[in-house]
Amino acid sequence: MGIVLGSNRYGKAETRVVRVDRDGDRHTLRDLNVSVALGGDLAATHLTGDNGTVLPTDTQKNTVYAFARRYGIATAEEFGLLLARHFVDSQPSITRSRIDIEQYAWQRLGGHSFQRDGAESRTATIRYGGTGVEVCAGLTGLVLLNSTDSEFRGYLTDAYTTLPETDDRILATAVDAHWRYATAEPPADGFDAAYEAVRDALVAAFVGTYSRSLQQTLYAMGQRVLTVRPDVVEIRLALPNKHHLLVDLTPFGLDNPNSVFVAADRPYGLIEGTVTRDDAAPALGQW
Template sequence: MTTVLGQNQYGKAEVRLVRVVRDTPRHSIRDLNVSIALSGELEATHLTGSNAQVLPTDTAKNTVYAFARDRGVGEPEDFAIELAGHFVTSQPTIHRARVRVEEYLWDRIEVTGAAADAPAHSFVRSGTEVRTCEILFDGTAHQAVSGLKELTVLNSTGSEFHGFVEDRYTTLRPATDRILATRVDARWRHAWTGGDDRPDFAASYAAAQRHLLEAFATTHSLSLQQTLYAMGRSVIRNLPGVDEIRLSLPNKHHFLVDLEPFGLENPGEVFHAADRPYGLIEGTVLREGAAQLLPTD
């Protein structure tokens, strides 16, 4: 039986980096998790074990730290673009680089009162939300994907679910007023593919997050699918530099607790929050005429 080598890549995964900026007494930090995948002329290392064309993954790790010190970090997309460009242009055997970044957000602890003049160098983790990005570079064009994950939201009313298909195994009762809760995982693809008109990634991230949250809050939902589309549509309509957004919304079910055995009424006030199993709603919203490029898994 004859075999051939298919698509392959290698790199360093989950390089943890915390960059502290100490230019003034009011410090700032960027807390990143960086993963690098490289592909190109790498057949020999698979077929013969020769490493003559292999840049060690340890070198990739060191490059992350060196770039953070030498060039700073800035927005995670900008940092990833610099890293991807470096690997493709500095290594003749590397033709394509993918850099993924997760950023863990911190809020400054603001001190008031008598200690208000204390140095501003204390921080607290900002909820569970994680900012993400992925940069692909093949030496010619970039694909820039920004995103967020683990952004948990809840509407205590304004959600219904009824009129669904029922068969012999259906036990779910129709609901005209229910809690709707989900953990938003979203990725949006910028139309930019290179050149001097690089997006303002900080501004676009803030705007995308705002439009996702506003659409969730203002949509009277008849299904989580309807809410997903409304959230994606709001981002596409309001951010002309974004061509595609993919959303993954697990339905974090809240079930009304039966309190009748205790002689108590429960007028939609006490719920059991179940963590599994859960419905998982996923979908992509595109600008008309744009190609769907984000993977579906």
């Protein structure tokens, strides 16, 4: 039985780059965490230590900084496309690239003053294989809560079931969403506006859905995004169920009419799913 090298990739992870654009007294700030992963003709470096086809990860880091200066950072998606295409198109041994970007939000306090926003982070993933290119945008850590209009009942039970059914509960989650655009071209309204529209659709669906399960809410959120954004062909959602448990106050002679809860951070249910158009082209996928 032989031993062979399987799929592999390498790159520079989590290069922090901040770009400041100065337009008089009003400045614009972009704060990114960029990860590069490259694949291709890399067998020799694994099998014999020959590094002739390896572009150093330090070079990848430097490229991120140089591109931030040379081209600026219009959006995370466009910056990722520049990097993904550059590494494949400039190096014969590199045939595929993946760029993962997390963007940190800052609130403007003045012309050149900002406060770090503690809300969700914006993400982008670019995959490029020389011909096919794929742009996925996303967000992580969007914390949402409905204090009513949520129930959970009618589920399977067995000898180990202790969870009581409820027709009125708190539903809370921290949304992790990634959506794939139909093409790599910027949407007609631009990547920034598209991001805000998708975010608004996710929030609106969460707020407006009477939830019989978090699974139902997940589908409603994905369906809303695909309805309002024809340029999005698929959205993947991961929704942790951030449990809020009713506190027993009877030892203190007090009732608790759904008003006092303990927020439990773990363990938690994790609901994951993909909502897609039935005619969507297959994703390039991970490698």
